[in-house]
Amino acid sequence: MTAERPDQDLPATVHDDGRYPTTTPLDGVLADQAPTRLPVVPVPSAGDHPALSIQGLAKAFGGKIAVDGISLDVPAGSFYGMVGPNGAGKTTTLSMATGLLRPDFGTALVHGVDVWANPLEAKKMMGILPDGVRLFDRLTGEQLVTYAGLLRGMDRDVVASRVGDLLRALDLGKDTGTLVVDYSAGMTKKIALASALIHAPKVLILDEPFESVDPVSAANIRSILDSYVASGGTVIVSSHVMDLVQRMCDHVAVVSGGRLLAAGTVDEVRGAMSLEDKFVELVGGRNETEGLEWLRTS
Amino acid sequence: MVAHLVRLKLTLLRNGLKRSPWQLVGLIFGGLYALGILGFLVAGLIALRGAEAELAQTIIVLGGVAALIGWAILPIVLSAADLTLDPARFTTSAIPMPQLLTGLAIGGLLGIPGAATAIAALATVATWSQTVLSALGALLGASIAVFTCIVLSKVVTSATVSLSSSRKFKDASGIIAFIPLMLLGPIFFFVSQGLQDSAAFLPDFARILSWTPLGATWSVGGDLAAGNVGAAVVKLVVALATLALLTWAWKVLLARALVTPAYSGGSSKSSKKLGLFGVFPGTPTGAVAARALTYWFRDPRYGGSLVVIPLLAVLLVFQASQSGNFEILAILGPLTAFLMAWSISADISYDNTAFALHLSTGVSGRADRLGRAWACLILSAPVVVIFAVGPFFFTGSWEWLPMVLGLSTGVLLSGLGLSSVVSARYNVAVPLPGDSPFKKPPGNTAQTLLVQFAGMGVLLLLVIPEIALLIAQSVTGQVLFGWLALAVGAILGGVLFSVGVRLGGRWLDARGPEMLAQLGVNR
Incomplete structure (x- = not known):
């Protein structure tokens, strides 16, 4: 936080009166999805604040420690992957970073704004796709995304035009009038993603965004996210598909047992190995396939 | 293999109970209730041994037919088919069909409904224990009857599995099933009146039914006791043929179900309609x-509470027409106001x-509270007004109208304010989204009851001024108190509504994440 430039603290996408702007980088991204298109919006000066900075986050459920003091900085404009085995504390960490779960210890700052001290301002900058929560699934897909936009106090006409763009970009154009409860698992993921994108956030925090999404839709989502990052946004995804993270992300954090094992650019973390091999080396627990000699067809 | 399936069912029952002690408590109460009814049934059937043979035969055949129909209908209506041994789960384990059928049928016996039916059916052996032959006949008939019940229920559930797994059917049946339950009193009244009127016809009816697949198996013992050996043999053949036919139908349906899993998806629809989102302000x-x-x-969980309201009116009008005292209808308005709020x-x-x-959009607690209360108010205000005014067309005592309107308004507005606070603070056990409104909700039942009772007590305190004015008008007969109640109901109610929305909103702002964490427990 620099005293000389206090304006820098204000999130770029939120006007001084707290209302949402009518045009944002995402509009351009969605209107023209060509992934090769060069960013027209300059990458924000990354010097001041990381997009997300968490310090010593910790949470225990009952006597069981789920997250044991995780600190990491996500640079603005990065595509950040968070990987870890099942039960590593990824979802818990992301929930605490996004204001959904109150941490026992630690702080989370989004572009310098404390999520827990100043939740309204922080939530305006974040688009969140939580994992394992229900949706208001008796609404149609179109109604659900509209609802998410209106809840954020956005203008109805802006919401309406963005909902159309988003649903088309996510291949949900045919199902706008279907109740979300009748969607398949992959479609449900996509509609939740649309709800997280509607307000053109500065930081996208996506928990397992590619789970049960078909390859074509996954490719579409990736190109949307790539353009979004190229235009200055920050994406944080959790996943346990290492291959995907290695191809998609430029930064990665490895979490296991509620602790941070490694963090940095993908190349720094993996060194000469593939990310998957490095991950197994860091986390451990790999069994050599012995003792299944009978599992042979001959 | 059959033993495996039976053991699987027992293990599933036992593990189901292990999940929480409350479930065990629920089962014990349910079991005691069933045991009480069963005790009556068995005692009655044993007592019928001494009764006139024709009477006994009529009761057993009609009761048996009713049980059979119940086994066929209830699983669909309550969408509560016993899925612990859902055939769809055995698709990948290649079990020979005859063994699968036997295992599933015996598995169907284990559990409260199966065991109760079996015990009641076996009690008919006592009814017909005059001679050894009739007792044996009754035993045979009862055993066939029990398996017919189970197989029939399986046939119906497997035939309708694609229907009953569709969301729309589940939604509708959840609400429709409310109606007979609510109207149990009047239905019971009319049925018993009808039975009294047609008492002479019933033995003939039972005699006809006893030759049909529905009643044949229940009448074998009675015919043998009456010495009609020929009739008993024919009915036994009808009963066995029925069971065989049903088993064959079940086998065919099951074989089909094993290779074509139920498809419950809906058709895709695109529309440019935002429904109510286009009507309400864009805030x-x-x-x-x-x-x-x-x-x-x-x-359907909300629809269920909506459908209760008109049924309540029907119930009260029925009650009033029975007693001839229509004054009781005056409570309809305040009662509806209370239920809706x-x-x-x-x-x-x-x-x-x-x-x-x-939580993630950061919507203010006050907007959350106000929006929900507003929706409920839009829905309930016309209903409450109609139900508050309507009864006066029956009673004609219009001098009470301002009082009843005032009390209804007060209860509705104060109740909405209170509900806004309560729902912001306490997480209570309710059926999960998508579940039937009947389904016993998971979670802390004790806290739920405590919150409900305490909340109603507080509401009673909040409307004390209106109640005091009600008493004043009853004592003095002055209509002025009624007009005062109307003013107090609107003003005090309005104040309490706005206080409730603000207080609830502030609590929600402060405790949103904690609320979400509690909600996550009941998934």
């Missing part, structure tokens, strides 16, 4: 209200973890 409060009102119509006292619990959207 967070308006959006919450549009969402809540949409849910009142689309979610209190129905949103668990609104966030109904959302379950979908509430995360409100």
Whole structure:
């Protein structure tokens, strides 16, 4: 936080009166999805604040420690992957970073704004796709995304035009009038993603965004996210598909047992190995396939 | 293999109980209740041994037919088919069909309904124990009867599995099943009156039924006791043929179900219609209200409480027409106001973890509270007014109208204010989204009851001024008190409504994440 430039603290996408702007980088991204298109919006000066900075986050459920003091900085404009085995504390960490779960210890700052001290301002900058929560699934897909936009106090006409763009970009154009409860698992993921994108956030925090999404839709989502990052946004995804993270992300954090094992650019973390091999080396627990000699067809 | 399936069913029952001690308590109470009814039935059947043979035969055949129909219909209506041994789960384990059928049929016997039916059926052996032959006949008939019940229920559930797994059917049946339950009193009254009127006809009816597949198996013992050996043999053949036919049908349906899993998806629809979202103001409060009102119509858990209201009116009118005293109808308005206002006292619990959207968008607690209360008010205000005014067309005592209107308004507004506070603070056990409104909800039942009772007590305190004016008018007969109640109801109610929305909103702002964490427990 620099005293000389206090304006820098204000999130770029939120006007001084707290209302949402009518045009944002995402509009351009969605209107023209060509992934090769060069960013027209300059990458924000990354010097001041990381997009997300968490310090010593910790949470225990009952006597069981789920997250044991995780600190990491996500640079603005990065595509950040968070990987870890099942039960590593990824979802818990992301929930605490996004204001959904109150941490026992630690702080989370989004572009310098404390999520827990100043939740309204922080939530305006974040688009969140939580994992394992229900949706208001008796609404149609179109109604659900509209609802998410209106809840954020956005203008109805802006919401309406963005909902159309988003649903088309996510291949949900045919199902706008279907109740979300009748969607398949992959479609449900996509509609939740649309709800997280509607307000053109500065930081996208996506928990397992590619789970049960078909390859074509996954490719579409990736190109949307790539353009979004190229235009200055920050994406944080959790996943346990290492291959995907290695191809998609430029930064990665490895979490296991509620602790941070490694963090940095993908190349720094993996060194000469593939990310998957490095991950197994860091986390451990790999069994050599012995003792299944009978599992042979001959 | 059959033993494996039976053991699997027993293990599933036992593990189901292990999940929480409360479930065990529930089963014990349910079991005691069933045991009480069963005790009556068995005692009655044993007592019938000494009764006139024709009477005994009529009762057993009609009762048996009713049991058979119940086994066929109840699983669909309550969408509560016993899925612990769902055939769809055995698709990948290649079990020979005859063994699968036997295992599933015996598995169907284990559990309260199966065991109760078996015990009651076997009690008919005591009824017909005059001679050894008739006792043996009754035993044979009862055994066939029990398996016919189970196989029939399996046939019906497997035939309708694609229907009953569709969401729309589940939604509708959840609400429709409310109606007979609510109207149990009048239905019972009319049925018993009808039975009294047609008492002479019943033995003939039972005699005819006893030759049909529905009643044949129940009448074998009675015919043998009456010495009609020929008739008994024919009925035994009818009963066995029925069971064989049903088993064959079940086998065919099961074989089909094993290779074609139920498809429950809907057709895709695209529309440019936003429904209520286009009608309400484009503000967070308006959006919450549009969402809540949409849910009142689309979610059977809300629809269930809506359908109760007109049924309540029917029930009260029935009651009044029985006693000839229509004054009681005056409570309809305040009662409806109370039920509607209190129905949103668990609104966030109904959302379950979908509430995360409100939290992640940072919508203010006040907009959340106000939107929900607003939706409920829009829906309930016309109903309450109609139900408050309507009874006076029956009674004609119009001097009480301002009082009843005032009390109804007061209860509705104060109740909505209170509900806004309660639902912001307490997470209570309600059926999960998508579940039948009947389904016993998971979670802390003790806290739920405590919150409900304490909340109603507080509401009673909040409307003390209106109640005091009611007493004043009863004592003095002055209509002035009625007009005062109307003013107090509107003004005090309005104040309490706004206080409730503000207080609830502030609590929600402060404790949103804690609320979400509690909701996540009941998934």
